[in-house]
Amino acid sequence: MLRCNIALLRQIRKPALALGTSALRVSGIRRISNQPSETYTQLSDDNDPQRDVFFKYSWGTWLKNDRVEKEKRTTRFSIEGLSDIISGLYAQSKELEKTKESKEKGEITPPLYNRNLTVSLPHNLSISEIGTLNPNEALKITAMASIHEGKHHRIYKVDTNANKSFVLRIPYPIDSEYAISQRLKSEVATIDFAQLKLGLNVPKVYSYGANSLNPVRQPFILQEYIEGKLLMRDWAPLEVDAEDGKSHVVKLNKVIEPLSQFQSKLLSVTFNQFGSLYFAKDVSGNEDLAYNGETNASLANRWRIGPSVERCYWRKKSALPEEELKKYVGPWPSDKPLDMIRDLGRLEAENAKARLALQQADASPAPVDEALLRGQIRAFESLAKISDSLFNIKSSVIPNLAELLKPRLYQPDLDPMNVILNEKDSDQAYLYDFEGTTIKPFLLQNSPQFVAYDGPKIYNLEEDVEGYKDLSDAEKAQYQFMYKRTRNQHLWESALNKNSKALISAVAPPVKLLRTPYVVSVERKKDAEYLLIDESLIQLRELWEVFAKNELVASAKFPLEFAEDHVKSHATDLNAFHEKLIKSPFAATQGWIPQDMFDNLVKAGILVKDSNGDHVIKE
Numbered sequence: 001m002l003r004c005n006i007a008l009l010r011q012i013r014k015p016a017l018a019l020g021t022s023a024l025r026v027s028g029i030r031r032i033s034n035q036p037s038e039t040y041t042q043l044s045d046d047n048d049p050q051r052d053v054f055f056k057y058s059w060g061t062w063l064k065n066d067r068v069e070k071e072k073r074t075t076r077f078s079i080e081g082l083s084d085i086i087s088g089l090y091a092q093s094k095e096l097e098k099t100k101e102s103k104e105k106g107e108i109t110p111p112l113y114n115r116n117l118t119v120s121l122p123h124n125l126s127i128s129e130i131g132t133l134n135p136n137e138a139l140k141i142t143a144m145a146s147i148h149e150g151k152h153h154r155i156y157k158v159d160t161n162a163n164k165s166f167v168l169r170i171p172y173p174i175d176s177e178y179a180i181s182q183r184l185k186s187e188v189a190t191i192d193f194a195q196l197k198l199g200l201n202v203p204k205v206y207s208y209g210a211n212s213l214n215p216v217r218q219p220f221i222l223q224e225y226i227e228g229k230l231l232m233r234d235w236a237p238l239e240v241d242a243e244d245g246k247s248h249v250v251k252l253n254k255v256i257e258p259l260s261q262f263q264s265k266l267l268s269v270t271f272n273q274f275g276s277l278y279f280a281k282d283v284s285g286n287e288d289l290a291y292n293g294e295t296n297a298s299l300a301n302r303w304r305i306g307p308s309v310e311r312c313y314w315r316k317k318s319a320l321p322e323e324e325l326k327k328y329v330g331p332w333p334s335d336k337p338l339d340m341i342r343d344l345g346r347l348e349a350e351n352a353k354a355r356l357a358l359q360q361a362d363a364s365p366a367p368v369d370e371a372l373l374r375g376q377i378r379a380f381e382s383l384a385k386i387s388d389s390l391f392n393i394k395s396s397v398i399p400n401l402a403e404l405l406k407p408r409l410y411q412p413d414l415d416p417m418n419v420i421l422n423e424k425d426s427d428q429a430y431l432y433d434f435e436g437t438t439i440k441p442f443l444l445q446n447s448p449q450f451v452a453y454d455g456p457k458i459y460n461l462e463e464d465v466e467g468y469k470d471l472s473d474a475e476k477a478q479y480q481f482m483y484k485r486t487r488n489q490h491l492w493e494s495a496l497n498k499n500s501k502a503l504i505s506a507v508a509p510p511v512k513l514l515r516t517p518y519v520v521s522v523e524r525k526k527d528a529e530y531l532l533i534d535e536s537l538i539q540l541r542e543l544w545e546v547f548a549k550n551e552l553v554a555s556a557k558f559p560l561e562f563a564e565d566h567v568k569s570h571a572t573d574l575n576a577f578h579e580k581l582i583k584s585p586f587a588a589t590q591g592w593i594p595q596d597m598f599d600n601l602v603k604a605g606i607l608v609k610d611s612n613g614d615h616v617i618k619e
Contacts, residue, residue, distance in 0.1 A: 131162025
């Protein structure tokens with residue numbers, strides 16, 4: 001019998017829970033409980049209805065289309081198939097142990113592509129990693145627990161009778177099978193690169209399957225389980241400045257510094273192309289080395305650069321045929337660093353055109369405002385048109401520009417939520433989420449979201465805010481928020497200057513402003529956010545002459561034309577967009593609410609059902 005622990009927990013402020021915290025063993029439904037509830041199931045019975053709750057999404061509710069959104073995030077998989085894979089890894093580890101002495105010192109075995117359509121990484125399959133059993137004892141899964149339901153994937157903890165636990169990551173089937181396959185292959189190869197080449201602390205990958213044709217019947221990654229706590233527990237972004245002027249900085253840097261060190265190591269290797277990392281066997285038609293100067297023969301041909309898996313290139317692109325999408329996702333040559341901006345603009349414009357055609361043919365899977373799609377087409381075509389001029393890549397004004405333009409790794413989720421502090425050694429931090437990691441110029445890499453701040457900068461409240469002492473408490477609180485966000489970003493940039501000094505000019509205000517149209521495009525989540533791209537381009541138009549005189553941009557004349565009636569209508573549309581956001585308290589999460597908060601709001605009568613079965617805020 002297999003015991004599946006279904007622990008039930010509430011966590012309002014931190015729905016993304018810590019990997020490896022034994023008190024947070026959870027599954028599909030969250031309730032307050034001191035003891036995890038348990039359900040029992042036959043290992044071979046994949047149709048056992050008792051398992052359903054184990055696979056269903058339960059960490060939150062969407063105000064609209066909740067049933068559909070949750071169904072998209074169901075991660076039903078074969079537990080028996082998973083057991084077979086883990087048993088196979090144990091058998092591989094014993095065989096590898098026999099051949100260990102015949103290997104040359106420092107030799108690293110390449111990925112092993114198995115007949116069951118999984119891939120295993122033999123260098124991670126030592127007996128100490130996989131666990132030990134008594135002679136004649138068969139490896140078995142003894143318990144499973146769902147420990148995290150994230151944005152893009154579900155994470156399970158898998159216990160075995162070999163005194164070894166694993167992490168099973170299964171992506172939600174939100175994107176196309178091809179997109180998920182590419183993203184998963186690239187993520188594993190990038191983790192492998194971070195471990196073997198960069199020496200980063202990362203959870204070891206033992207096996208993965210890039211599609212649902214393997215025994216698990218889902219794409220998956222099987223990784224090392226790290227016992228510990230999230231670095232996020234130490235992050236206090238609104239910490240009040242200490243009277244001694246130092247202790248609050250020490251506390252904030254306790255989080256900022258390890259993340260900056262991770263970033264510094266990720267940036268330390270320059271590549272031969274822009275795109276994303278894969279194992280060599282997964283990239284067809286590209287024989288170029290990923291990077292130069294490798295002295296370890298085992299690593300020299302281990303990786304190649306293929307299409308970018310950065311989420312903006314794949315997110316909500318179902319309207320485009322796969323072959324059309326492939327035209328715009330790279331890889332790109334190292335001497336053309338701005339081509340990825342151009343291709344992102346073209347890709348988004350073509351995607352909006354395809355969606356518009358479906359809408360006009362009454363074949364769209366969901367109704368879309370045609371005016372909104374036309375606005376997207378115009379904004380993204382403008383981005384593509386301005387891309388070559390956005391930076392003068394031969395400028396001598398920006399210090400170390402050549403270094404800023406080289407292909408370097410960019411981890412889009414560099415965040416304290418994605419760092420585990422080892423329980424046995426709290427100074428040993430592990431970075432564990434590499435999904436969507438890409439290779440692009442540092443010039444185009446924005447600050448991590450946990451410190452990024454695009455609002456008004458305030459460095460000293462009493463000096464920068466006139467009459468600050470006479471303001472009301474509510475007004476002071478607003479300025480204090482701006483000050484603290486400014487302070488946190490400044491501390492991050494100071495750490496960048498300390499750990500990667502040659503790249504510090506990328507955070508100069510003019511450089512930040514010039515990359516804003518691209519950054520907004522990359523981070524766009526809602527259809528109407530094309531208005532923010534328009535806004536950034538209109539701002540650049542006002543400053544273009546100054547930038548051109550200082551040789552920061554590549555054309556003397558602003559490459560786009562904006563009719564005044566367009567500028568006026570844009571201002572009206574942008575104001576309406578912001579007003580709608582203000583009236584939509586859950587707009588930032590796209591209508592998603594942590595389950596605990598949702599239950600409390602319904603109980604209080606603040607959220608009520610409308611005639612469509614969706615939830616709205618009661619007037």
